[in-house]
Amino acid sequence: MEGKKHQLFDKRQSKPRIINDIGEGMDYTIVQTKDIRYGKSTIHYWPPNISSIFLNSSKKHFEIACNIHKIEIKPLESQSKTIELSIDQTCQLYDYIENMQIAIIMLSTAIECIINSIIPSNYIYKTKYKYEKKEYGYLDIQRYISLIEKIKCIIPDALKVSEVHKQKFWSKFKRLIVLRNNLIHMKSKETSSNYDQRNYFEDLDNHIIQTLVDGETISLVNSGFDLIKFLQKEIPQKHDFPILYETENLEIERVDDIRNYFKHV
Incomplete structure (x- = not known):
């Protein structure tokens, strides 16, 4: 089965996680975001690799x-x-x-x-x-x-x-x-x-x-x-490895139910 394409906006970004819900037959793109405090503001961002x-x-x-x-x-x-x-x-x-x-x-x-x-x-x-x-x-x-x-x-x-x-x-x-x-x-x-x-x-x-x-x-x-x-x-699909090329395969984690995945994150 051919995988779906996920848009990567910058090679410096950390790789998203691709979760395949076997029960639903769907892929989910999971992105870990973080907050930093700057003065009175809170900056919400996608952290780099x-x-x-x-x-x-x-x-x-x-x-x-x-x-x-x-x-x-x-x-x-x-x-x-x-x-x-x-x-x-x-x-x-x-x-x-x-x-x-x-x-x-x-x-x-x-x-x-x-x-x-x-x-x-x-x-x-x-x-x-x-x-x-x-x-x-x-x-x-x-x-x-x-x-x-x-x-x-x-x-x-x-x-x-x-x-x-x-x-x-x-x-x-x-x-x-x-x-x-x-x-x-x-x-x-x-x-x-x-x-x-x-x-x-x-x-x-x-x-x-x-x-x-x-x-x-x-x-x-x-x-x-x-x-x-x-x-x-x-080791082409290692999650922590930097993005080197315009198109790369991403590691797919397969779970029976996506809801169970979030319980363990």
């Missing part, structure tokens, strides 16, 4: 950064000489760095939100650290397990999906997360014991900018988008 907010922000800034790189930075690559940037070119470089940093951080945050939301709340992660057996419940997984470990070890086991670390984008995605960590935690590179710490932060900034300007950074960011698309394909 938080992962989608971060993802949308990343896509916007990434598109701006890619355009700047293509027009302003890429043409300088083949010029085998020292180039003094004009004030306008310097401002364009700043815009590129700013937008690329935002794109990387927002994308990584979106992925972290997605991963945390799709891990089943009753899942127990069993592992070993230094020959000691460890078990992590849902909250401890979020707090103590790295994003890379969640994606590589937990997601395939918890959701019975293909092994993510065997996909083509995996090596670049790991480098993307290293770059994200460097941007946030200011860990850029290994230094020798006799490194002049007085110049540490000056060299640190230049190292990060060098990495960002490198055209390969664009492919690293694309690996993050590839990961999200891969997960969406593996």
Whole structure:
């Protein structure tokens, strides 16, 4: 039986729930709305999917950064000489760095939100650290397990999906997360014991900018988008997953009587 179409007005919105009443043979679209207080007013609204907010922000800034790189930075690559940037070119470089940093951080945050939301709340992660057996419940997984470990070890086991670390984008995605960590935690590179710490932060900034300007950074960011698309394909009807496409299938929950559903919500 072909399902009915439900209009989605914005990819950032949270997905509605589709309830099929078996007895009546009807589908019901259930939307959870919320209220926030603002001054004397009460604002009633359809809440967004938080992962989608971060993802949308990343896509916007990434598109701006890619355009700047293509027009302003890429043409300088083949010029085998020292180039003094004009004030306008310097401002364009700043815009590129700013937008690329935002794109990387927002994308990584979106992925972290997605991963945390799709891990089943009753899942127990069993592992070993230094020959000691460890078990992590849902909250401890979020707090103590790295994003890379969640994606590589937990997601395939918890959701019975293909092994993510065997996909083509995996090596670049790991480098993307290293770059994200460097941007946030200011860990850029290994230094020798006799490194002049007085110049540490000056060299640190230049190292990060060098990495960002490198055209390969664009492919690293694309690996993050590839990961999200891969997960969406593996678990296409997950309710908490962000909306990626103009048309998507929504999970249908079937109940004998819709009235019994509301008694348990």
